Structure formats: C-alpha cells, structure tokens
Amino acid sequence: MTSALLPTYARYQLAFERGEGAWLISTTGERYLDFGGGIAVASLGYNHPHLVEALTEQAKKLWHTSNLFQIPGGETLARRLTEATFADYVFFTNSGAEALELTIKMARKWNSANGAPDRFHMITFEGAFHGRTLATIAAGGNAKYLDGFGPKTPGFDQVPFGDLGAVKAAIGPQTGAILVEPIQGEGGIRVGSTDFIRGLRALCDEHKLLLCFDEVQCGMGRAGKLFAYELYGVAPDILASAKGIGGGFPLGAVLCTAEAGKGMGLGAHGTTYGGNPLAMACGNAVLDVLLEPGFLDGVARKGLLLRQSLAGLQAEHPDVVAEIRGEGLMQGLRLRVPNADFAAAARAEKLIVIPAADNVVRILPPLIVSDDEIREAVRRLGAACGHFEITATQDSKQGAST
Numbered sequence: 001m002t003s004a005l006l007p008t009y010a011r012y013q014l015a016f017e018r019g020e021g022a023w024l025i026s027t028t029g030e031r032y033l034d035f036g037g038g039i040a041v042a043s044l045g046y047n048h049p050h051l052v053e054a055l056t057e058q059a060k061k062l063w064h065t066s067n068l069f070q071i072p073g074g075e076t077l078a079r080r081l082t083e084a085t086f087a088d089y090v091f092f093t094n095s096g097a098e099a100l101e102l103t104i105k106m107a108r109k110w111n112s113a114n115g116a117p118d119r120f121h122m123i124t125f126e127g128a129f130h131g132r133t134l135a136t137i138a139a140g141g142n143a144k145y146l147d148g149f150g151p152k153t154p155g156f157d158q159v160p161f162g163d164l165g166a167v168k169a170a171i172g173p174q175t176g177a178i179l180v181e182p183i184q185g186e187g188g189i190r191v192g193s194t195d196f197i198r199g200l201r202a203l204c205d206e207h208k209l210l211l212c213f214d215e216v217q218c219g220m221g222r223a224g225k226l227f228a229y230e231l232y233g234v235a236p237d238i239l240a241s242a243k244g245i246g247g248g249f250p251l252g253a254v255l256c257t258a259e260a261g262k263g264m265g266l267g268a269h270g271t272t273y274g275g276n277p278l279a280m281a282c283g284n285a286v287l288d289v290l291l292e293p294g295f296l297d298g299v300a301r302k303g304l305l306l307r308q309s310l311a312g313l314q315a316e317h318p319d320v321v322a323e324i325r326g327e328g329l330m331q332g333l334r335l336r337v338p339n340a341d342f343a344a345a346a347r348a349e350k351l352i353v354i355p356a357a358d359n360v361v362r363i364l365p366p367l368i369v370s371d372d373e374i375r376e377a378v379r380r381l382g383a384a385c386g387h388f389e390i391t392a393t394q395d396s397k398q399g400a401s402t
C-alpha cells in the first residue's frame with residue numbers, strides 16, 4: 001500500500017504500539033531498547049506515571065483557552081524555569097523551530113530597540129541545526145534544506161564551529177547576535193569547548209551582541225545539568241528549549257534576560273497554542289522529576305557509565321567505531337562504516353540509535369534509564385558492530401583453511 005503522507009521521510013518498516021520506561025513495544029510485539037528517545041524528546045521514557053497522571057488529570061479539566069486568558073500552569077512553569085536559570089522571562093512555543101524563530105526575532109528587536117535596526121545579522125555555525133522554517137533553515141545554513149525554497153532569508157553569517165578567530169573576523173557593523181548550539185546535535189554530537197563558548201561570551205560582551213544558545217537538544221537535563229550552559233560557567237542572553245522539555249508533548253520555550261527581552265512588549269509576538277494548559281501540565285511534570293534532589297547528578301553519573309562502556313566498545317571494535325564524543329546522556333559514535341547501516345544493524349539487535357551528520361550515530365537514552373539498561377544497550381551495540389566484522393572473520397577463516 002502506498003502512503004498518503006507527503007513523502008518527506010524515508011521511514012523504517014517499523015511501528016510501535018506502546019512504551020514502558022526505556023523500552024518500545026512494536027505492533028508485532030517485539031521489545032526494542034530505545035536509545036533515541038524520539039530524537040531526545042522522551043526525556044522521562046515512556047508511560048512515566050507522573051507524566052501520565054499530569055496529562056490525564058489536566059485532560060479531564062481543560063485543554064485550551066488561548067493566551068487571551070491567564071494560564072496558571074504557565075505562570076508556574078515560567079516562574080520555576082526562571083528560578084532555576086539565568087532567565088527573567090519565558091515564552092512558550094509548540095516546537096523547537098518556533099522557539100528559534102522567536103530567538104531570532106528577539107535578537108533583532110533588541111538591536112532595533114537600541115536604535116540599531118540595521119544590526120539584524122547573526123553569526124551562526126557550520127553543522128548547526130535550528131529547525132525547518134524559512135528563517136531557521138537560513139540560520140542552519142544546510143544547502144540541502146535551503147534548495148528550492150527561494151532566496152535565503154538574509155541576516156545569517158556562518159563560520160566554522162569552534163573557530164573563535166573566524167567569529168571575530170565575521171563581526172561587522174550589521175552583526176547583532178551570535179547563535180550557537182553549545183553541543184551540536186544533528187551536526188553529529190560536537191561538543192563546544194570551554195574556551196570556545198566562553199570566548200563567544202567575551203566577544204558578545206565586547207561588541208554588545210546578544211549571545212543566543214540553542215539548547216533544544218542538549219538542554220533539559222540531557223548533558224547532566226538542567227541546561228548545558230551550566231557546564232561552561234557562562235550564561236547566554238537568550239536560550240531556546242524544546243524536545244525534552246515536554247517529555248513527548250509538543251512544547252518549546254524561549255528563556256531570556258529582562259535586558260534581551262526589552263523590545264518584546266505588548267503585541268510583539270504571539271501564538272495560538274503555545275503554553276496551553278495541556279502543555280503546561282506536561283512541562284511542569286517533567287520539571288518536577290528533573291528538579292528532584294539528585295536526579296540531574298544521577299544523569300551525569302549515568303553519562304559517565306555510558307561513556308566508559310562506549311570506550312570499552314571502541315577498544316573491542318576499532319574497525320567500526322572511530323570516535324566517541326558527547327556529554328552526559330548525549331553521546332555520539334563516529335563510525336568507520338556507514339551510520340545508516342549501523343543504525344539498521346542496531347535495530348536488528350532491537351536497539352534504537354539515531355543517525356546524525358559526520359557519519360555519527362546518536363545515543364540519547366531517556367534520562368530515567370538504568371545502569372543495567374546502559375550495559376545492555378552497549379552489549380547490543382557490540383553485537384551490531386559484529387554485523388560488519390563477520391565477513392572479515394569468515395574471510396580470514398577461509399584464508400586459513402586453504
């Protein structure tokens with residue numbers, strides 16, 4: 001049967017019916033260990049009792065009212081996010097791309113409010129991913145995503161990730177902000193160095209630019225801190241969040257300082273669904289768990305266990321695994337075999353991992369994953385490596401017998 005869905009995805013021949021913790025159960029009853037989390041979204045795994053209760057209780061009361069009215073759950077979640085971070089204000093969206101659109105608009109508006117509307121340019125980085133709207137594909141700069149969609153939205157100047165010299169050279173009279181993922185996700189789990197991220201902060205301070213972090217993938221506990229900026233000891237002016245923040249319910253957020261948000265007064269931005277009662281119930285429930293004492297330390301500790309286990313995997317399979325990189329429960333394996341083939345081999349071992357650029361597979365387990373599940377996943381990764389080594393072993397056996 002052909003599909004009536006617009007064919008923009010090459011979907012696997014696999015569908016899931018339900019999930020439990022770090023496990024997905026397919027429509028044919030097979031159990032998969034999910035170290036992809038729907039691309040870093042299922043931060044608390046599947047069927048988490050606290051999330052299910054929060055969503056179903058809210059579902060019985062009220063789904064949607066619009067932002068014409070007070071939304072108490074949104075007031076609460078915004079207050080909690082500001083108390084836990086650098087931010088003074090929060091705006092809720094439905095997705096990562098929308099959070100990035102607002103980040104871009106806010107940076108432009110701040111410069112405009114400062115009397116410099118021509119400073120609408122942003123410096124962005126090669127390998128970045130910021131979403132699929134017209135502005136965010138221009139910010140990401142991936143030629144494949146831009147092709148055929150008309151003139152590229154102006155105002156984005158791209159330089160190599162990690163290259164402070166190139167950033168400095170790119171700062172011109174029209175530059176108003178810098179936008180960066182501290183840890184690139186789609187780009188292949190590339191971790192910004194401390195010198196690089198701190199250097200960006202210093203450049204922004206020196207040139208009066210806004211520093212904007214896209215933490216849609218690396219934030220909300222994934223890197224072992226509530227937000228990855230905490231790893232670097234510097235804060236951004238604006239931060240975009242999404243993916244894990246709703247635990248699977250569509251939710252994004254923009255966090256900002258009062259200064260960065262000063263141009264965004266009455267009517268400057270809006271959304272119909274953003275921050276509706278259902279989303280706020282889920283967002284508050286996710287944050288309840290993340291802020292439980294010891295939870296984020298546990299993520300960092302499990303990140304180390306995962307990292308050590310992956311180092312063992314690389315030592316055993318140096319012909320398949322070229323490099324391990326990441327932070328916390330956001331790890332990547334750069335491979336010597338095609339990453340899509342490797343992800344398929346992992347699926348054959350009932351393990352889900354997700355391809356990214358630079359021939360990487362991403363390992364993004366739910367933050368509630370157990371130590372035993374981490375060991376089991378790495379065992380399955382080892383079995384997946386075996387798919388690429390069997391031919392070599394058979395060849396050498398054949399060689400020995402003739």
Ligand SMILES: *Cc1c(COP(=O)(O)O)cnc(C)c1O
Binds near residue numbers: 129131132
């Ligand atoms: C996924 C992602 C986005 C886009 O989020 P959507 O919810 O798909 O619009 C933006 N930035 C980063 C870093 C992402 O990983």
